[in-house]
Amino acid sequence: MRIVHLSRRLVAVHRRLRFALRRVRLPVLGVPRAAVVAVAALATGVGGALAQADSERSGDLAVARVIVKYKEAGILMRQALAARGGSAAAARESAHGPQQAAAMTLRSGIALADGRAIDERTQVLLGRGLSARELAQRLAADPEIEYAVPDERRRALALPNDPLFAGGAGVSPAAGQWYLRAPDAERRSAMNAVAAWEIGTGASNMVVAIIDSGVRREHPDLAGVLVAGYDFIADAADARDGDGRDADPSDPGDWTSDDQCSIGEAASASSWHGTKMAGLIGAHTDNSLGMASVGRGVRVQPVRALGPCGGYDSDILAGMLWAAGLSSNPVANPTPARVLNLSLGSAGSCSAAYRDTTARLEAAGVVVVAAAGNEEGLAVSTPGNCPGVVAVVALRHAGTKVGFSSVGPEVTIAAPGGNCVNLYGECIYSIITTTDSGVRGPLRATYTDGYDYSVGTSFASPLVAGTAALMLSVNPGLQPAQLRAQLRASARPFMTADAFPGVPVCHAPDERAQDECVCTSTTCGAGMLDAAAAVRAAAAPSGGPGEGDEDAGSGGGALGLPWLLALAAAVVVTLALRARARRRCAQE
Numbered sequence: 001m002r003i004v005h006l007s008r009r010l011v012a013v014h015r016r017l018r019f020a021l022r023r024v025r026l027p028v029l030g031v032p033r034a035a036v037v038a039v040a041a042l043a044t045g046v047g048g049a050l051a052q053a054d055s056e057r058s059g060d061l062a063v064a065r066v067i068v069k070y071k072e073a074g075i076l077m078r079q080a081l082a083a084r085g086g087s088a089a090a091a092r093e094s095a096h097g098p099q100q101a102a103a104m105t106l107r108s109g110i111a112l113a114d115g116r117a118i119d120e121r122t123q124v125l126l127g128r129g130l131s132a133r134e135l136a137q138r139l140a141a142d143p144e145i146e147y148a149v150p151d152e153r154r155r156a157l158a159l160p161n162d163p164l165f166a167g168g169a170g171v172s173p174a175a176g177q178w179y180l181r182a183p184d185a186e187r188r189s190a191m192n193a194v195a196a197w198e199i200g201t202g203a204s205n206m207v208v209a210i211i212d213s214g215v216r217r218e219h220p221d222l223a224g225v226l227v228a229g230y231d232f233i234a235d236a237a238d239a240r241d242g243d244g245r246d247a248d249p250s251d252p253g254d255w256t257s258d259d260q261c262s263i264g265e266a267a268s269a270s271s272w273h274g275t276k277m278a279g280l281i282g283a284h285t286d287n288s289l290g291m292a293s294v295g296r297g298v299r300v301q302p303v304r305a306l307g308p309c310g311g312y313d314s315d316i317l318a319g320m321l322w323a324a325g326l327s328s329n330p331v332a333n334p335t336p337a338r339v340l341n342l343s344l345g346s347a348g349s350c351s352a353a354y355r356d357t358t359a360r361l362e363a364a365g366v367v368v369v370a371a372a373g374n375e376e377g378l379a380v381s382t383p384g385n386c387p388g389v390v391a392v393v394a395l396r397h398a399g400t401k402v403g404f405s406s407v408g409p410e411v412t413i414a415a416p417g418g419n420c421v422n423l424y425g426e427c428i429y430s431i432i433t434t435t436d437s438g439v440r441g442p443l444r445a446t447y448t449d450g451y452d453y454s455v456g457t458s459f460a461s462p463l464v465a466g467t468a469a470l471m472l473s474v475n476p477g478l479q480p481a482q483l484r485a486q487l488r489a490s491a492r493p494f495m496t497a498d499a500f501p502g503v504p505v506c507h508a509p510d511e512r513a514q515d516e517c518v519c520t521s522t523t524c525g526a527g528m529l530d531a532a533a534a535v536r537a538a539a540a541p542s543g544g545p546g547e548g549d550e551d552a553g554s555g556g557g558a559l560g561l562p563w564l565l566a567l568a569a570a571v572v573v574t575l576a577l578r579a580r581a582r583r584r585c586a587q588e
Helices: 002-023 033-056 075-083 088-093 101-108 132-140 193-197 273-282 313-323 352-363 457-474 480-490 531-539 561-587
Strands: 063-070 112-119 122-128 145-150 207-212 299-304 339-342 367-371 390-395 411-416 419-423 426-429 434-436 445-447
Touching: 063 132, 101 112, 101 122, 101 132, 122 132, 132 145, 193 457, 193 531, 207 273, 207 313, 207 457, 273 299, 273 434, 273 457, 299 313, 313 339, 313 352, 339 457, 352 367, 352 480, 367 457, 367 480, 390 457, 390 480, 411 457, 411 480, 457 480, 457 531, 480 531
Parallel strands: 207 299, 207 339, 339 367, 367 390, 390 411
Antiparallel strands: 063 122, 063 145, 112 122, 419 426, 434 445
16 A cells, blocks of 8 residues: 555646646756656655655754855756746745755766745755765755755754853953953964864764873763773883883873982872873763763773873884774774874974874874974974974963963964963963872872973864864864964964064064063964864865765766666656657658
C-alpha cells in the first residue's frame, strides 16, 4: 500500500508540474521538454518528502537548509514576474515568493526541495547528502543567484555558568575571566570568545597538542577533555618519573632547588604549566564548575617535553612531529593534532632544525602557535620567530603591550596575557586557569586566582590556539597560511597613542628593554585578537576550502538516488523522443 500511495503522489505532482510548465518556460537549454518534466517531477516528489521531513523533524541535521536570493534581472525572476502579472508590485503583493527548487535541481545537479519564501526574490532551498555550507557554496556559483548562505539556527545569547567565568563577589579576581568576554571601555583587549561560541563551540574530533610540562589528569575540569599523549623527556633524571620517554605525560612537578638550573638562580615551586595551558584551551565549560575555556568542545593532547630547568630542543621537536602524526617514533599517535601550542622559548634566531620542523608541519596542514616571549620588549623568542608560526604578543587589559612581553615583526597577533593592577595585594587582571596547589609534587586540583596569579605570553598563546581550533572546527579545510591570514584580517585595530597619554609607542626590538607601550602593526602583530570575527571568517563560504570541497566545482558530489532516478527518466524520455523522430523521418 505504501508503494501504491507514493506512486499516486508522484503522478499528482507530475500533473501539477506539467500544468506549471505550460505557463513558465524553464531555462534549460538543449534539453527536451519531456525530459525536463520527468526530471522535475521526480525532483519535486523527492522535494515533497524532504519538506515533510523538515517540517516534522526541524532539528534533523541531515537536511541542509540554505537561504537563496535570486538576481532581479535573472531569467528565473523575469519568468516568475511574468507569471505573476508582469509588474514588480504584483510580485511583492503575491502571497507566494519564489519556489525554484525544480529549476535549481536541473541547474545544479543536486536534488532540492522548496522551503519557505522570505520575500519576492528570496527563499529557502532544502537538500540532502552534503552540509548546508557546501550546498550554499555550490548554489552561490550559479549566475542566477545573488547570494546563498546557510539557514542557521540562532539561540539567545547565554553566558556559561562556570562560576569563575562571571567573577564578582567571592571570586578572585573579581573580574573573573574578563579576557573571554566582549571588549568594553575598560577591558579593551578582551577577545570576545562569547560571540565566537554562538558560531561554534569546538568539534570533539579537533585536537590541540600542548608541548609543555605534562598535565594533571585528575583535575575535574579536564576530565574527558584529554586524549592520549606522550612523555618525550629522554633524560630520566630530568623526567623525574623513574624513566625516560614513555606513554605517560603526567606532570610530577618541575620544582627546582637553588643553583639547580644556573648559578645564582633561586629555587622555585612547581609551575604546573602544562595543566594551565590545557585548561585555557579545553577545560569543560558550562558545567557549573570552575572556569570556561576558549575551545570548549575540542580535545587536548598533553605532550611532555619540559621538566625542571626547561627542555631540550631534541625533545621538543620530537614531540611536535609526534603530536602532528608525522612521526611514529616511538609509537604512532592515534589522535594527531591540528593545532600545536608552544608556550615556551628562548632567545636566539630560528635554527635550521626548527625551520625544517615548522615547514613540515605547515605542509601537513598543522597550525603552530607560540608565545612571543617574556623578554621585556626585546626580540621574539624561538620558536615564535620561525617562519609560519603564529607568534603571540601579550596585552594588558587596557590594550597596551604588557611590560614583560617581547615584540617584533615576526608577531602575528596580540592577545590578553594578564597584568597585575594590584588592589590590596590581589592581581585584578590575571588569567584564571586550571592548576594544582602542590609546591613540589601534586596535592590538590584547583585554579589560579588573583593571589596565585598567572600572567605572561604563555597565557596569551593558548587563547589564540583555542581560537584556531574553533576556526578549524567550523572549516576543517583551512590551511595554516589561510588561518593566519584570517586571524590578521579579523583582528581589531590597536588603540592609538592618544588614548594613553604618557605611554610610549612600542619600537622595533633592540638592546633596550621596553615595558608597557602602545602597540603598532610592526611590533605586536596585525591587531588585537577578535575570536568571534576570526571564527566567523572561517565559517564564511569564502573562508577557504572545507571538508569534501575537492569536487566543489563539479556539482556531482550530492547526486543521490532520487536525482539518479530522475536523470535515468530523462534519458529514457530523450531516447524515446529521438526514436519517434527517426520513425517520422523514415515515414516521410
